[in-house]
Amino acid sequence: MQMIIVDDEAHWVDNLSMTKPWHTLGIEHVHKAYSAHEALQIIDTHPIDIVISDIQMPEMTGIELIERIRVRDKKIKCILLSGYSEFDYAKKAIQYEAVDYLLKPPTDDELMGAVQKAIDQLNTEWELISSLKRTQFTLRENLPHLRGRLLLEALQGHRFAAGEWERKLANYDLPFHDGDYALMLVRMEEEFRHYDNNDQTLIEYAVSNMAEEIMGEFMEVWGVKEEHGYLVFLLQLKENDTDIGKETILEKLSVQLQSKVKQFLKGSLSIVITEWFPFPEQLYDRFRQASAYFRQIVGDEREFVMRVSDVETPAAQGPLDVLYTPPSFIHLLESGQWDAAEEKIVAVCEELDEKWSESWEHCMEAGFLITASFTNLAHRNRLTLATLMGSDIEWLQSGKAFSTISKLRKWSLSVLGKLKEGTSNEIKDIRSEYVKKIQDFTDKNLHLDVSLRVLADHVNLHPTHLSKIYKIETGEGISDYISRLRMDRACHKLKMTTKKVYEISMEIGYMDPAYFIKVFKRQFGVTPQEYRDHHK
Known part of the structure; x- marks a missing residue:
């Protein structure tokens, strides 16, 4: 579990975070925040479980902090500390479901006891959520979909x-x-094709139910609709x-199914x-064989019940297997699984x-599908194969890329490497653009709210995602950058202008001058006025 301690008095935060045996309660990490705004930024970027916060803080009180936390995450447990025993505070704490309300300074037993109480509540809630009974209920509710998938x-x-x-099979009760x-x-x-999508789904459901009812007397039945529209059992x-x-x-039950669907649903099958075959070893081959039968034997004929014969297919006419076995090549490229894509080739x-x-045809078949996948991904990333490959595009244009298996292998792996490099460069460019937007926005709006959530909304990203991108690109956290920018700008204004300290405080985003002075002194060891006097 992770916990955060929030107070504008730095020594109080440092003391509580470092001198108490939090690890004995199972607290893995204790974060420190010297303001409610800083606490919210940490909560937006870390999986915080427990918050210990002072009530009396400048800019935002502990009660207001809890109110904002509840909007973000209703499961976080909050403990409030106050130097005042006031009924209104306690009432508000109860309203926002605080675990405890302690008077400062609390004893170790009081504080550790409150945290243990929060941990017990969290454990109880998560045990309920993850309980076997609840899981089994959810599984039963979604069983048809899971089985079909x-x-x-x-x-x-x-x-x-x-x-x-x-x-x-055991988990899905098959x-x-x-x-x-x-x-x-x-x-x-x-007869069934004039229905719209919703009605079509209902008809398919009805046919499946009838098949399970008719076949179920003699057989175990497991059905699904596959991607080409067949109902497969x-x-x-x-x-x-x-x-x-x-x-x-x-065969008898199949004919009976046809008859009942014709009678009650007014359509033909x-x-x-x-x-009969061993399962699961031959499932894929038998399904592919049956699908081919529809194309090659049944064709446009209707209302047939046909058994697939075990006719040997000439070797020269067989299909490629690996190329079409999931996950597909285009799926691996789209999801950025470059190593798996290379293994596929x-x-x-x-x-x-x-x-x-x-067989030149099989080599060409593989080459065309691989090329189509490359081209699709390149176009999605606003690139072209020609730009990516340079002079190597001539291999594709002349047909040499597919002329032999060894050339296909060499060409495909080469293009894959270039596509990976081009995509990686684009990702870096996009990240850099996000950083630039954040820094430009912060520079112009430092006197306003530049919290992580506001910045994330500005670039349409989730706060956690934005925080990670910024850290990867710059090596520092967003809150660290904002703090550094505020202090740099404060120093510049103190040296170069005659503005009052409270005016500078407002201009760099600190609504409470006293809090600005406290932060400045913690950073530089002197007050803003002392800093100004020293640099005159």
Whole structure:
């Protein structure tokens, strides 16, 4: 856990933060803030759990600080300290759900006890949120979506280890076990295509329910809608005492599904079913085979129930596997996973070497898809392949890049490196632009509110994200930069003008001159007036 101590009296903050055994309570880090504004900046950039704050502070009171904290995060626990035993303060503290209200100076037992109370409340709340019962309830609520997502990933070629499959099936309460499986692909025909998106979803849901009802008497059923619009059902035969063969049962139930949909939903279905196969080893191949059957055999014909035959596909006509196995190449580029993208290129070329070393078409297929992905990302980043590659673009224009597998590998890896470099440079330029905007805005508005949240709103970024970007680019935090800028400007005005100290205080963003004097002395060891006198 992380805690912050807030007080305009620096010695009080330093004493509480460094001399108390906070680690014995599980507090990993204690932050220090010498004003409420500084505290808010720290809260915006760090995962603060507990706030200990004085009430009487210039510019913003501890009560006002809690009020602003509640807008940001309702879970942060606040403890208030005050030198006055006033009912109104205590009432306000209760209103904003302060854990405790202590009179200064509190005893160690009082202070440690209040923090322990805050920790106990936090633990209780988070235990409730993360409790097994609540997790199980949430899981049940989202189970259909999670199940569908898992099956869809498997159909797209995502590989899971055997142990991982067993764990996921158990977690998602899917009653599947070792044995034979079949796939049933359902295509909803033209009668259903005039529905709008919402009605279409309801119709698909109705068809899925009917399939589960009809098939469920004899089989375990697990269904999902895949990306090409087919409803896909993974089926496993339950134990049964009938003399009917499993192939016959599957075909009979498929015809029955067609009939009931026709009768009650007034539309037709075309159905392709696979041979029985071991799961999960052959799931992806069987799904791809069944999808191809719709394209090659069923075509535009309607209301078929067809079984996929185990016809051997000539080797020269087979598809590339690695290129289309998730995650896709364009996805890896878009998410900046450069190492994984490089591994993808290498794996594609290894598959070409192993299976299609004599096939120029397969090499061209891989080259075109890789090139399209490169071009798409370059254009998104306001670049062109020609600019990125220089004279190497001639390889692409002449077709040499795809003429052999070795050239494809060399060319693709070279372009990937240049695209990565170009994207990284653009990111650096964008970060530099953010820093420039922040510094320009702060320079012009130092006399106004230049808190982290205001600056983040100015550049349309989240405060935490902005803070990290600024730190990466400049090596210092935004609050450090603002403090340094204020002190630099204060020194300049003290030396070069005859303005009053309170006027300078207002011009650099300190509404309370007394607080400005205190901060200035903490920074330079002298008051502003002493600094001015020394530099006359």
